[in-house]
Amino acid sequence: xxxMFRKLLTLDEARQTxxxxxxxxxxxxxEIRLLEAxxxxxxxxxxxxxxxPPFDRSTVDGYAVKAEDTFxxxxxxxxxxxxxxxxxxxxxxKIAVTLGEAAEIxxxxxxxxxxxxVVMVEHTERKNNGVYIYSAVAEDENVMKAGADIxxxxxxxxxxxxxxxxEMGVLAAIGKTKAKVYKVPQVAVLSTGAExxxxxxxxxxxxxxxxxxxxxxxxxxxxxxxxxxxGVFPDDKxxxxxxxxxxxxxxxxxxxxxxxxxxxxxxxxxxLDSLGKPGVIVCGVATKPGKPTTVALIDGKLVFSLPGHPxxxxxxxxxxxxxxxxxxxxxxxxxxxxxxxLAAARMFPAKGRRTFVMVxxxxxxxxxxxxxxxxSGLSGAITTLAKADGFVEIAENQQFIxxxxxxxxxxxxxxxxxxx
Numbered sequence: 001x002x003x004m005f006r007k008l009l010t011l012d013e014a015r016q017t018x019x020x021x022x023x024x025x026x027x028x029x030x031e032i033r034l035l036e037a038x039x040x041x042x043x044x045x046x047x048x049x050x051x052x053p054p055f056d057r058s059t060v061d062g063y064a065v066k067a068e069d070t071f072x073x074x075x076x077x078x079x080x081x082x083x084x085x086x087x088x089x090x091x092x093x094k095i096a097v098t099l100g101e102a103a104e105i106x107x108x109x110x111x112x113x114x115x116x117x118v119v120m121v122e123h124t125e126r127k128n129n130g131v132y133i134y135s136a137v138a139e140d141e142n143v144m145k146a147g148a149d150i151x152x153x154x155x156x157x158x159x160x161x162x163x164x165x166x167e168m169g170v171l172a173a174i175g176k177t178k179a180k181v182y183k184v185p186q187v188a189v190l191s192t193g194a195e196x197x198x199x200x201x202x203x204x205x206x207x208x209x210x211x212x213x214x215x216x217x218x219x220x221x222x223x224x225x226x227x228x229x230x231g232v233f234p235d236d237k238x239x240x241x242x243x244x245x246x247x248x249x250x251x252x253x254x255x256x257x258x259x260x261x262x263x264x265x266x267x268x269x270x271x272l273d274s275l276g277k278p279g280v281i282v283c284g285v286a287t288k289p290g291k292p293t294t295v296a297l298i299d300g301k302l303v304f305s306l307p308g309h310p311x312x313x314x315x316x317x318x319x320x321x322x323x324x325x326x327x328x329x330x331x332x333x334x335x336x337x338x339x340x341x342l343a344a345a346r347m348f349p350a351k352g353r354r355t356f357v358m359v360x361x362x363x364x365x366x367x368x369x370x371x372x373x374x375x376s377g378l379s380g381a382i383t384t385l386a387k388a389d390g391f392v393e394i395a396e397n398q399q400f401i402x403x404x405x406x407x408x409x410x411x412x413x414x415x416x417x418x419x420x
Contacts (some may be wrong), residue, residue: 008286010396011319011354014295018320021281021297024327026182027252033178034171037163040181041224041330046157048174051147056111058087060142063102063124063131064115070136078125078132087112102131111143118142150174160330182330187220188247189213190230192240192268193258193308198232211310211382212257216317220255222413223322224329237267244275248301252328255321258308268305272296286396288350290316310382315356315391318412336390336410339419344372347401349394358388359409361419369419371409389415 009017029043058064064087073079081102085095093112097103102119103112111118116139123135150156156170163171163179171179190213197207199214210232217227228251233243235258247254256268273279275298282295289312294305304321306313323333341361349355359371374387390411394401401407411419 008284008291008353009282010286014282014285014293014320017281018295018302018324021278022300022302022324024324024333026330027185027328028183029180030183031178031180034168034176037171037179037181038165038168040163040179040184042157042159042161042163042167043180043182043330045155045159046171046174046176048150048152048154048156050174051152052150052173053144053146053148055146057144058105058107058109058111058118058142059144060118060120061106062104062121062142063119063133064097064105064112065102065117065119065133065137066097066099066115067117067137067139067141069100069102070117070119070133073133073136075134078134081131081133083126083129083131085112102133116140116143160332162331185225185253185325185328186228186251187225187325188228188230188251188254189217189220190243190247190254190256191232191258191308192235192243192256193232194234196232196258212306212308212313215310215314215382215385216255216257216306219314219317219322220325223325224331225253225325235267237271240267240271241274244271244303248275248298248303251301253301253325254303255306255317256303257306257313269294269296272298272303272305285316286353287316287319288353288355290319290356291353293320295320311358311384314385315358336412337416338408338410339369339390340406341369341371341409343392343401343403343405343407344370346403347373347392347394347407349396349398349400352396354396355394356391357394358384358391360387361389361409361415371407388412389419 069081070079082100084097084101084103086104087093087109089106089109093110095103096113097115105118117137119133119137125132157167161167191210195207196210197203199209213229217229220227230243230247233239269280269283278297280294280296284291285293289309290307292307293316296303306316326333347357358374360374362370362372364370371392374384390409392407392409
């Protein structure tokens with residue numbers, strides 16, 4: 001069957017086909033040092049094996065007392081207690097507090113034996129060997145009880161949680177030096193095309209610098225994967241065969257851009273089919289942009305061949321690739337955040353294809369949020385992406401979106417804060 005006539009799949013059919021052949025799940029678990037675990041995904045429930053704090057501690061500077069000794073103490077009628085010693089922070093109290101006694105204590109120090117409350121220093125006066133208490137305290141007042149923060153046996157973090165600064169603090173609080181996390185999927189990124197040159201080299205006439213390798217590698221990072229950039233390869237069957245073989249050997253997944261449009265140089269699908277089974281599973285998607293997208297499964301590893309146009313490549317990455325990397329990394333596949341806005345102009349779809357219009361958000365004089373289409377520029381324009389805050393989706397069967405009609409804008413990563 002000629003590839004030219006393979007049926008275009010709708011976006012939903014493309015997703016279902018990938019799901020049918022490939023069930024995204026975390027790769028493996030590794031135990032790493034706590035300081036290296038930032039932004040990794042926890043691979044187990046973490047249960048505290050001690051109380052935090054591990055002892056009753058004072059929350060103020062003052063005097064540890066038996067609460068009943070202070071009952072009746074008032075501004076003009078203080079209670080006098082005998083000073084029995086001092087408790088420092090970070091050490092075990094050497095004293096016990098008996099009836100009629102008080103022990104000097106600082107914030108964070110353990111409550112001495114038989115004391116059950118702390119009077120703030122502001123409500124006391126020290127004279128010789130005695131302490132005058134000017135305000136009564138109730139039992140446990142100004143005391144943080146053992147286990148008040150974390151109880152022994154409590155599940156403090158759950159499998160699948162992302163380890164940020166707060167979660168790392170919790171692990172440190174219960175004395176962990178290591179964390180069990182999911183392995184980060186390695187994603188090989190390569191670009192094809194006779195017109196592409198790697199940044200850093202002199203730019204010969206007729207060539208452009210490789211945009212996609214950098215935008216897609218960063219998108220891999222943002223999805224929880226680790227990009228392995230393999231470079232730029234010409235549209236040559238043998239070169240691409242060699243590059244893809246290397247990519248499949250060194251990574252868990254492969255993302256290529258360029259070399260997928262239907263033309264005499266359409267080497268990518270044929271090369272993919274020759275590398276392993278089942279080969280190409282999606283050959284073209286009924287979307288605009290992104291129609292020439294090809295997806296293959298080679299002996300259990302997915303290869304996404306995205307269009308060479310930078311905006312199309314990133315959009316298709318966002319729609320198809322990102323959720324899979326997230327799941328393989330042990331993360332939840334997040335939907336992109338959406339915000340309601342009014343169309344600033346009429347938007348037309350491509351006939352029979354689901355169309356994604358890049359838009360820039362702005363507010364009008366009456367503070368209404370407007371979605372203004374970004375001129376998509378010609379093939380290869382990257383500024384479209386830099387200017388866009390997100391995209392509006394137009395269904396396959398919709399005629400158009402009229403100006404001032406309400407639309408849902410799917411925000412790109414990093415634009416969420418700006419519009420919420």
